[in-house]
Amino acid sequence: MGKNVKTTKKSNEKYMKIVDAAAKVFREKGYKEATLEDIANAVGMLKGSLYYYIDKKEDLLYSVVERPLNEMTENLRKIIQTNDSPTLKLEKALINHINGFERYQSELFVWISIEWFKAEFGGRIATLGDEIDHMFRQIISEGIEKNEFRRDLDPKLITFAIFGVFNYMQRWYSPNHGYTLQEISVQFNKFVLQGIMSKVLL
Structure with a gap:
């Protein structure tokens, strides 16, 4: 065919x-x-x-992770293009991450898991999330430049730290744990923002 x-x-x-x-x-x-x-x-x-x-099976793997990542990327692109402050952009970006998880929990769990297989599947699948990474770094860099975020931060490392906190939800989250996603979002957002905001703004 x-x-x-x-x-x-x-x-x-x-x-x-x-x-x-x-x-x-x-x-x-x-x-x-x-x-x-x-x-x-x-x-x-x-x-x-x-x-x-x-x-082949790989076709399904790509389709599984493509839909949520494309949707989250498009939402994040719209956030980046606003005139909001870097702090507000980051808040919205973090909420977008939680919303994506709420809509596509199984799909994003698969995405986190297949990171181990980058070499096997090559660039088309492995780089689907690269733009999300890039835009988070862009927000953090802008926040540093405008003195909203601490000047001693490295945007690349902070982005890794944020993804470490939010993406690990794929491993432990269950509605039976007694926390709503809204509660988790509020707590995680506070954790991130309090860790990176400039003392001038605290």
């Missing part, structure tokens, strides 16, 4: 159900251990029918 035909198939409802099922299966079993048969069973179809939509 031609590539263009499969691209068209990817826009329909059945394909999105396959992607949703793949996200859950990849999270539960791990990408390497999950099989196309597992995904087909989760959707209620024959394994061979998946090839109507994809060529």
